[in-house]
Amino acid sequence: MDPRKEIERLSAEIRRHDYLYYVLAQPEITDRAYDKLFQQLQELEAAHPELVSPDSPTQRVAGQPLEGFRTVIHPFPLLSLQNTYNEEEIRDFHRRVIEGLEGRESQYVCELKFDGVAVLLEYNDGLFVSGATRGDGTRGDDITANLRTIPSLPLRLRENILGRLYVRGEVIIEKQAFAAYNEEREAAGEKPFANPRNCVAGSLKLLNPMLVAQRPLKLFCYACVLTEQSIEETTQSGNLEMLSQLGFPASPHWKKCDSMDDVLNYWRHWETRRDTLPFEVDGVTVKVNRVQDQQILGVTARAPRWAMAFKFSPRQSQTRLNWISLQIGRTGAVTPVANLEPVELGGVTIRRATLHNEEEIARLDVREGDMVLLERGGDVIPKIVAVVTELRSAKSQPFRMPTACPVCNTRLIKDEGEAISRCPNEDCPEQVKKQIEHFSGRSAMDIDGMGSETVELLYEEGLLNNIGNIFDLAYEQIEPLERFAEKSAQNLLKGIEKAKSRPLERLIFGLGIRFVGEGTARLLALRYGSLADLSAATFEELQAVPEIGPRIARSIVEWFASPRNQSIIKKLREAGVRTESEHRGAAGEKFKELTFVLTGALQKFTREQAEEMIIAQGGRVTSSVSKKTSYVLVGANPGSKYEKAVKLGIPILSEAEFIEQLHSEDR
Numbered sequence: 025m026d027p028r029k030e031i032e033r034l035s036a037e038i039r040r041h042d043y044l045y046y047v048l049a050q051p052e053i054t055d056r057a058y059d060k061l062f063q064q065l066q067e068l069e070a071a072h073p074e075l076v077s078p079d080s081p082t083q084r085v086a087g088q089p090l091e092g093f094r095t096v097i098h099p100f101p102l103l104s105l106q107n108t109y110n111e112e113e114i115r116d117f118h119r120r121v122i123e124g125l126e127g128r129e130s131q132y133v134c135e136l137k138f139d140g141v142a143v144l145l146e147y148n149d150g151l152f153v154s155g156a157t158r159g160d161g162t163r164g165d166d167i168t169a170n171l172r173t174i175p176s177l178p179l180r181l182r183e184n185i186l187g188r189l190y191v192r193g194e195v196i197i198e199k200q201a202f203a204a205y206n207e208e209r210e211a212a213g214e215k216p217f218a219n220p221r222n223c224v225a226g227s228l229k230l231l232n233p234m235l236v237a238q239r240p241l242k243l244f245c246y247a248c249v250l251t252e253q254s255i256e257e258t259t260q261s262g263n264l265e266m267l268s269q270l271g272f273p274a275s276p277h278w279k280k281c282d283s284m285d286d287v288l289n290y291w292r293h294w295e296t297r298r299d300t301l302p303f304e305v306d307g308v309t310v311k312v313n314r315v316q317d318q319q320i321l322g323v324t325a326r327a328p329r330w331a332m333a334f335k336f337s338p339r340q341s342q343t344r345l346n347w348i349s350l351q352i353g354r355t356g357a358v359t360p361v362a363n364l365e366p367v368e369l370g371g372v373t374i375r376r377a378t379l380h381n382e383e384e385i386a387r388l389d390v391r392e393g394d395m396v397l398l399e400r401g402g403d404v405i406p407k408i409v410a411v412v413t414e415l416r417s418a419k420s421q422p423f424r425m426p427t428a429c430p431v432c433n434t435r436l437i438k439d440e441g442e443a444i445s446r447c448p449n450e451d452c453p454e455q456v457k458k459q460i461e462h463f464s465g466r467s468a469m470d471i472d473g474m475g476s477e478t479v480e481l482l483y484e485e486g487l488l489n490n491i492g493n494i495f496d497l498a499y500e501q502i503e504p505l506e507r508f509a510e511k512s513a514q515n516l517l518k519g520i521e522k523a524k525s526r527p528l529e530r531l532i533f534g535l536g537i538r539f540v541g542e543g544t545a546r547l548l549a550l551r552y553g554s555l556a557d558l559s560a561a562t563f564e565e566l567q568a569v570p571e572i573g574p575r576i577a578r579s580i581v582e583w584f585a586s587p588r589n590q591s592i593i594k595k596l597r598e599a600g601v602r603t604e605s606e607h608r609g610a611a612g613e614k615f616k617e618l619t620f621v622l623t624g625a626l627q628k629f630t631r632e633q634a635e636e637m638i639i640a641q642g643g644r645v646t647s648s649v650s651k652k653t654s655y656v657l658v659g660a661n662p663g664s665k666y667e668k669a670v671k672l673g674i675p676i677l678s679e680a681e682f683i684e685q686l687h688s689e690d691r
């Protein structure tokens with residue numbers, strides 16, 4: 025056996041499997057069989073070190089850790105693309121292209137714009153010779169040793185190409201691999217990376233290629249310059265096809281587009297489907313297809329005139345956190361808020377973001393003056409996901425949560441097991457104002473004209489110091505105020521008058537009792553039928569109401585026990601605010617401690633009405649039949665719940681029997 029020939033055979037075989045596995049994702053052999061081939065090659069090379077060629081598959085990880093990276097001057101400027109976020113600008117680009125081509129329409133190639141780290145690769149006579157980061161476009165770092173470790177980067181091309189070939193590409197890490205890698209880091213007590221791009225950048229900067237080899241890096245190639253190529257026939261689409269043929273992982277999902285509408289459709293298609301891709305993209309690129317046309321159009325100082333990046337709305341931006349302030353909510357909850365250097369995120373300017381509580385601040389170790397990463401996920405609310413610690417000033421200090429309320433200076437308290445600090449002062453101006461705003465809000469008493477600015481003004485003027493005073497406001501007090509005139513004063517009073525007849529559940533919600541949301545308020549209104557009865561309810565009684573646990577029950581009892589709140593209720597009643605339910609009289613105890621399940625179509629009322637009646641009578645409604653079910657109320661065409669009830673021997677009620685029970689004398 026000629027060792028040279030055998031080494032060549034094994035290398036070629038491994039190279040082919042690398043290509044099948046890493047570029048095409050279509051492996052032909054098992055990992056085990058592959059490892060065996062690799063081992064054979066390693067052994068042969070160890071026995072014949074003089075036969076090891078630099079492009080051998082065993083040489084992806086080789087050499088000693090570096091001291092630092094050599095700076096290289098790129099053979100040509102690596103331009104970046106001009107960004108655009110809207111259709112108008114992309115149409116302008118199209119107009120400029122036509123103008124530049126003296127009226128001729130051009131074909132475009134659209135590609136995904138990968139969110140990774142840009143690199144330039146150099147091949148000589150078909151062999152990978154060096155690679156560098158883009159740097160500032162003129163000079164970058166020589167990261168050849170690190171790039172070699174990326175398995176999808178061909179060390180030798182599949183076709184023998186003479187002369188020099190330069191390839192531009194983006195190193196990325198797939199989302200799943202990134203998450204798994206971050207988990208590993210966290211398990212090892214290391215700080216996770218904020219996003220895949222940071223992870224790639226951090227990996228390529230490592231001085232030890234052995235460590236780089238452990239990072240799951242991938243490559244996509246999107247441009248090439250072949251020095252021997254004749255320009256007339258060259259196109260971007262042809263180049264992408266050539267890159268694939270040569271064994272490069274070429275930019276996937278690219279498309280030729282004959283019109284601007286095609287381009288816009290491509291952009292829309294991927295804007296809505298970006299989450300289906302296994303890697304992060306931040307937009308699409310639009311390039312004039314013919315290289316000759318590209319040359320006619322030329323370049324500006326920084327970007328080509330023949331291409332454009334059409335970005336998606338960003339989901340992450342970086343900005344400075346100037347200071348952390350405290351926000352006091354209507355229940356006294358203190359929320360730390362990050363005040364940011366204004367930054368665009370998904371088309372809106374973000375100035376503030378919640379930091380939730382002290383624990384979250386500690387978890388992120390976020391400090392005043394830090395550069396932070398902001399992210400907007402599926403929801404619209406932006407959140408701070410990480411601190412860019414590399415950019416932190418040496419003088420920065422960990423954030424210390426103030427111990428007193430920044431508004432009324434009362435000492436803050438923190439309940440056992442709670443993450444949130446609270447201001448315990450019921451008369452804290454900030455709390456009171458927020459309570460009034462909440463009481464007047466849409467889902468509560470819906471007082472027209474009582475927005476936050478009006479509340480602020482009335483409070484500062486001393487006309488309003490709790491929700492009980494709202495109904496005392498008089499025309500003579502309001503009209504002379506700044507921002508008010510005859511009409512607006514009358515309108516506000518009209519709004520206040522109208523609020524007096526809102527349903528009981530809205531009033532209960534509007535009181536702003538901790539943990540009592542709209543749903544609980546409805547339940548309480550149904551169950552108690554009046555504010556007086558609710559106010560008299562004991563902790564045990566409240567807890568017996570379905571869906572109300574000890575936490576809510578305690579909070580309700582505490583709220584009504586406060587003399588301040590009792591005086592508010594008195595004022596509301598005196599002012600003529602409705603404190604009884606429309607269905608007053610409906611509430612009772614007929615179904616106390618009974619559990620109902622409803623099935624089939626009811627005739628006399630809707631399912632919701634039936635549920636309300638059951639709750640109003642102290643019963644509860646659950647969705648599945650069990651031994652604990654007291655009755656199953658059965659309408660027309662009942663489902664499997666009926667069968668199950670029969671099987672378990674649960675009493676069945678027809679609609680008529682149910683109505684009869686409702687109207688019967690109290691048990």
Ligand code: IVH
Binds near residue numbers: 106
């Ligand atoms: S073309 C002159 N195509 O986006 C050609 N760039 O601002 C310039 N990028 O630095 C690049 N995917 O890092 C091109 N399909 C793609 C790309 C792409 C990502 C990056 C690249 C470049 C920046 C452009």
